[in-house]
Amino acid sequence: xxxxxxxxxxxxxxxxxxxxxxxxxxxxxxxxxxxxxxxxxxxxxxxxxxxxxxxxxxxxxxxxxxxxxxxxxxxxxxxxxxxxxxxxxxxxxxxxxxxxxxxxxxxxxxxxxxxxxxxxxxxxxxxxxxxxxxxxxxxxxxxxxxxxxxxxxxxxxxxxxxxxxxxxxxxxxxxxxxxxxxxxxxxxxxxxxxxxxxxxxxxxxxxxxxxxxxxxxxxxxxxxxxxxxxxxxxxxxxxxxxxxxxxxxxxxxxxxxxxxxxxxxxxxxxxxxxxxxxxxxxxxxxxxxxxxxxxxxxxxxxxxxxxxxxxxxxxxxxxxxxxxxxxxxxxxxxxxxxxxxxxxxxxxxxxxxxxxxxxxxxxxxxxxxxxxxxxxxxxxxxxxxxxxxxxxxxxxxxxxxxxxxxxxxxxxxxxxxxxxxxxxxxxxxxxxxxxxxxxxxxxxxxxxxxxxxxxxxxxxxxxxxxxxxxxxxxxxxxxxxxxxxxxxxxxxxxxxxxxxxxxxxxxxxxxx
Amino acid sequence: xxxxxxxxxxxxxxxxxxxxxxxxxxxxxxxxxxxxxxxxxxxxxxxxxxxxxxxxxxxxxxxxxxxxxxxxxxxxxxxxxxxxxxxxxxxxxxxxxxxxxxxxxxxxxxxxxxxxxxxxxxxxxxxxxxxxxxxxxxxxxxxxxxxxxxxxxxxxxxxxxxxxxxxxxxxxxxxxxxxxxxxxxxxxxxxxxxxxxxxxxxxxxxxxxxxxxxxxxxxxxxxxxxxxxxxxxxxxxxxxxxxxxxxxxxxxxxxxxxxxxxxxxxxxxxxxxxxxxxxxxxxxxxxxxxxxxxxxxxxxxxxx
Numbered sequence: 001x002x003x004x005x006x007x008x009x010x011x012x013x014x015x016x017x018x019x020x021x022x023x024x025x026x027x028x029x030x031x032x033x034x035x036x037x038x039x040x041x042x043x044x045x046x047x048x049x050x051x052x053x054x055x056x057x058x059x060x061x062x063x064x065x066x067x068x069x070x071x072x073x074x075x076x077x078x079x080x081x082x083x084x085x086x087x088x089x090x091x092x093x094x095x096x097x098x099x100x101x102x103x104x105x106x107x108x109x110x111x112x113x114x115x116x117x118x119x120x121x122x123x124x125x126x127x128x129x130x131x132x133x134x135x136x137x138x139x140x141x142x143x144x145x146x147x148x149x150x151x152x153x154x155x156x157x158x159x160x161x162x163x164x165x166x167x168x169x170x171x172x173x174x175x176x177x178x179x180x181x182x183x184x185x186x187x188x189x190x191x192x193x194x195x196x197x198x199x200x201x202x203x204x205x206x207x208x209x210x211x212x213x214x215x216x217x218x219x220x221x222x223x224x225x226x227x228x229x230x231x232x233x234x235x236x237x238x239x240x241x242x243x244x245x246x247x248x249x250x251x252x253x254x255x256x257x258x259x260x261x262x263x264x265x266x267x268x269x270x271x272x273x274x275x276x277x278x279x280x281x282x283x284x285x286x287x288x289x290x291x292x293x294x295x296x297x298x299x300x301x302x303x304x305x306x307x308x309x310x311x312x313x314x315x316x317x318x319x320x321x322x323x324x325x326x327x328x329x330x331x332x333x334x335x336x337x338x339x340x341x342x343x344x345x346x347x348x349x350x351x352x353x354x355x356x357x358x359x360x361x362x363x364x365x366x367x368x369x370x371x372x373x374x375x376x377x378x379x380x381x382x383x384x385x386x387x388x389x390x391x392x393x394x395x396x397x398x399x400x401x402x403x404x405x406x407x408x409x410x411x412x413x414x415x416x417x418x419x420x421x422x423x424x425x426x427x428x429x430x431x432x433x434x435x436x437x438x439x440x441x442x443x444x445x446x447x448x449x450x451x452x453x454x455x456x457x458x459x460x461x462x463x464x465x466x467x468x469x470x471x472x473x474x475x476x477x478x479x480x481x482x483x484x485x486x487x488x489x490x491x492x493x494x495x496x497x498x499x500x501x502x503x504x505x506x507x508x509x510x511x512x
Numbered sequence: 513x514x515x516x517x518x519x520x521x522x523x524x525x526x527x528x529x530x531x532x533x534x535x536x537x538x539x540x541x542x543x544x545x546x547x548x549x550x551x552x553x554x555x556x557x558x559x560x561x562x563x564x565x566x567x568x569x570x571x572x573x574x575x576x577x578x579x580x581x582x583x584x585x586x587x588x589x590x591x592x593x594x595x596x597x598x599x600x601x602x603x604x605x606x607x608x609x610x611x612x613x614x615x616x617x618x619x620x621x622x623x624x625x626x627x628x629x630x631x632x633x634x635x636x637x638x639x640x641x642x643x644x645x646x647x648x649x650x651x652x653x654x655x656x657x658x659x660x661x662x663x664x665x666x667x668x669x670x671x672x673x674x675x676x677x678x679x680x681x682x683x684x685x686x687x688x689x690x691x692x693x694x695x696x697x698x699x700x701x702x703x704x705x706x707x708x709x710x711x712x713x714x715x716x717x718x719x720x721x722x723x724x725x726x727x728x729x730x731x732x733x734x735x736x737x738x739x740x741x742x743x744x745x746x747x748x749x750x751x752x753x754x755x756x757x758x759x760x761x762x763x764x765x766x767x768x769x770x771x772x773x774x775x776x777x778x779x780x781x782x783x784x785x786x787x788x789x790x791x792x793x794x795x796x797x798x799x800x801x802x803x804x805x806x807x808x809x810x811x812x813x814x815x816x
Binding site: 021022023024025026027103106107110111114115116117118135136137294295296297346351354355356358359360361362363364365366367371372375422429430431432433434481 | 612614654696697703705706707712714715716755757
């Protein structure tokens with residue numbers, strides 16, 4: 001090759017070699033080998049259930065019984081002929097059922113976190129749980145809906161697993177791979193009693209909760225849950241009767257939470273046009289400029305009655321007591337000054353500030369702010385090698401706090417019905433999507449402070465990181481051009497107080 | 513990028529010794545040895561309708577999306593058979609409606625080498641040429657690709673292999689066909705997870721599907737004027753659709769068919785200056801805006 005060609009040809013070859021398309025997951029899950037069996041988890045405090053004996057799990061057949069021997073033989077048969085796909089299933093679920101389901105719920109939230117498209121006449125249809133496959137799909141998994149969904153799955157799983165642990169240590173039946181040398185342990189098998197199977201408990205409780213929360217995904221959810229149960233059997237971890245008992249227990253516990261979810265106030269959260277108008281009228285009566293949707297066509301406010309939902313760890317009186325004070329008046333000099341700060345900030349963003357705004361955007365089409373904190377928590381839970389029941393506790397505490405943060409924050413948002421910066425000053429443009437609900441206080445700040453409070457209690461070594469992430473997530477909303485500084489400051493304080501309820505529960509729950 | 517093109521058109525003009533020719537990565541012409549062409553190109557690209565997947569719609573929260581760019585272009589004839597080219601655009605975006613902030617900045621530098629494999633008389637009517645072109649695109653600033661359609665680009669390094677056949681008739685007609693395959697490197701977002709194409713990815717890295725494109729150009733060149741018209745198509749070989757009422761995403765499957773026309777004129781006078789104006793319109797697409805693009809450029813060529 002002549003030198004004149006060689007140089008550009010070489011440059012192009014280098015450029016092409018740079019076209020690497022391999023994606024690295026930040027959340028690969030190695031096979032779970034729990035640091036502790038947590039054998040006392042059956043006595044840890046319940047949140048909704050009366051106790052571990054609210055549901056009775058009948059005694060299993062003896063390990064020496066003919067029925068059980070037949071079950072063991074069946075495992076040997078299936079293990080002798082496992083396909084590559086079955087091995088992949090075993091490997092996938094060996095990462096831990098609680099962590100896997102948390103990933104799946106994040107995916108469901110991201111899939112369903114899309115607002116309805118406007119009709120030709122400029123109105124918006126409301127997602128209908130009775131017709132989830134229509135356009136718009138049900139649900140619109142916006143931040144409050146997502147916070148609630150994560151929390152229902154997490155708390156139901158946690159209560160079901162505590163119950164399972166109780167019965168496991170009543171019966172002490174070993175796992176098939178421990179009983180029969182002819183059965184291989186295709187994933188780590190511990191001394192944890194196998195009856196009822198924790199994988200099947202998780203499968204049963206989660207599938208039933210998700211059918212209610214994401215009914216349009218029923219086919220996929222059902223298939224995943226069945227795969228989890230099969231993986232437990234194929235791996236030598238549980239026998240058919242372990243799985244049957246676990247599945248029944250999981251479904252029974254789910255029924256309690258499904259009943260609660262039907263009566264927690266979510267049905268009324270969307271509200272109606274009369275209520276929406278009353279919110280604006282109330283602000284006007286107080287001499288304030290009411291929030292107006294900046295979308296085109298104008299969209300009804302997001303879940304104005306979500307603040308009336310039943311909290312997990314706070315009484316209605318506590319929800320009210322913990323509220324932050326009123327924001328600066330929309331006509332005050334203080335508000336004018338804050339408005340100026342938003343405008344100056346968003347028009348002069350550094351590259352680093354812009355990156356922070358995008359990092360914490362968590363807008364439509366994402367797993368939402370509570371999902372972001374589940375993402376953060378998952379890596380700590382994985383690295384700490386928590387048992388399934390302790391992992392469920394961590395997600396339950398985290399997601400109860402964020403659900404209650406959503407309830408608290410939304411209550412305040414619609415109490416004051418404060419306009420976004422771009423409404424008061426249309427020259428303010430945003431570098432992330434503008435949320436379609438009132439400004440004060442910042443949801444991100446409230447979620448993040450509640451989450452950081454809980455995670456700092458659970459993983460004290462991570463506390464400085466959680467605090468830094470909370471600060472970054474909160475200030476990202478100022479960089480994004482969608483919140484005033486007082487929204488952020490009061491939101492953080494509010495969130496930290498709400499997170500304290502989960503910490504105080506955890507301090508006394510018997511798990512320490 | 514709802515602007516509709518991942519491979520920004522490359523226009524260089526070689527105006528040596530009275531011959532007027534727009535030298536682009538996909539045409540069949542070269543700069544003479546030690547010839548230099550340089551210039552500035554302004555482009556105004558706008559759309560108010562776009563394809564959300566295959567659904568064509570407008571969006572009151574965007575209104576009309578306008579992208580303006582000023583691109584510096586340069587070319588050099590290494591030999592009579594090998595030209596190298598470079599271009600660097602400064603891009604500014606703006607939405608006429610809604611709350612979203614426009615973006616601006618230097619986008620990607622494009623470097624290309626065009627090599628003539630063949631130039632042979634065909635019948636008595638003209639000359640047939642065959643070219644191979646290697647094109648590399650490299651982002652030069654750390655702009656975000658995660659604010660589509662306001663982002664100024666896709667922030668992906670890429671490499672294209674292109675093959676061009678050109679027939680130039682003695683009477684001034686010419687016909688040009690060019691096709692390219694583009695490999696694109698993954699892009700990195702500022703966030704730790706994203707959902708696209710039916711899946712949540714727990715990663716800040718996004719795989720970018722490859723792209724195939726072709727352009728057919730026919731034109732007439734006489735004296736100082738050259739007027740080509742073109743039809744081009746881009747097919748992205750993978751990637752997800754924009755979901756209902758979702759924002760577009762960097763790795764979406766962006767397809768389009770575009771028609772365009774140019775007029776290039778070599779100015780009289782001692783300086784080898786050329787001007788060109790152009791217009792193009794996307795006639796069908798998927799996950800792109802239905803853009804109308806107007807361009808104007810001024811170019812200067814000389815011999816070292």
